[in-house]
Amino acid sequence: MRLTTKGRYAVTAMLDLALHGNEGPVSLADISGRQDISLSYLEQLFAKLRRNELVTSVRGPGGGYCLSRDLGDIYVAQIVDAVNEAVDATGCGGTSTCQQGEVCLTHHLWCDLSDQIHGFLSQISLANLVERREVQQVSARQDARVGDTTTLVLSQA
């Protein structure tokens, strides 16, 4: 499994979208400002997220991105998968041809691990993250830092 800043950026951006997307589309410029991620890099990531139908886009002034479905129906694993396009730990990509057409010594081990990681990240939805206290705290700090107008108040939730 590949876990680099790429996947982290994608999940962070999607979480930002979840936190601020309750009133219409959110522009990448806003996300870029709040999360310190390069705008053009975000564009690349969101192209993949859109292709994987995790977000929808609205063009023109006032446009931006929206989550394609409910907070509770988008899982971290899907986001990481979307930007990385290869999320398995086996090396042969599950084809069992690791060593000259046959499985290698540790093939099953990596299969198990893949299942483990994927299972873990598949259980965490954006809704789960939004509910977390630490996420709310960090989000509040960020909104205070940037002059924010469209904040979702979550502390009562």
Place this chain on the structure above:
Amino acid sequence: MRLTTKGRYAVTAMLDLALHGNEGPVSLADISGRQDISLSYLEQLFAKLRRNELVTSVRGPGGGYCLSRDLGDIYVAQIVDAVNEAVDATGCGGTSTCQQGEVCLTHHLWCDLSDQIHGFLSQISLANLVERREVQQVSARQDARVGDTTTLVLSQA
């Protein structure tokens, strides 16, 4: 967490050592032949494994590498750690300075994931792997392919 071929190679090589190391040291050339891993790459990996005290080396003719301790006391997580030297998924390395000196939105998520992966790989020892039926089968196939003289017969275990 970084999980690349590097860690896979290391675990595979260590498992090979576990399977063939019952009678004296095993040369890297042997491992290279059986596991299809470049000899010079193995040298690099074993330098790190040795620095992390997972193996000991014997120089001179008939020399090679031995496991530094019992099969049951070497865990996959330690091997991956040894060659990757940074096994965490956070990006800030656990220092919580992901975003301008503060934790980023998804910091806790990556901490949890790190714990998850590490916990999983920390429970699997070389002894566990050696006991697995698939490992024994693959090993037998490899020994048949290469003209092998020092095979440990494990099928009775």
Place this chain on the structure above:
DNA sequence: CTTATAGTTGACCAAAACAGTTGGTTATTG
């Protein structure tokens, strides 16, 4: 003592992935 073996070290290299930039174009709203 010589010699072959095998570990040890470090320099070097090509390809890929990552992170980001530049410079556009299209579509939409006012």
Place this chain on the structure above:
DNA sequence: CAATAACCAACTGTTTTGGTCAACTATAAG
């Protein structure tokens, strides 16, 4: 039409990956 913001493609610099090569040192067998 002008401003906005998504969309797109090409390109750049850096790091990691996976690997080679050459030189050197320690050791054991003969």
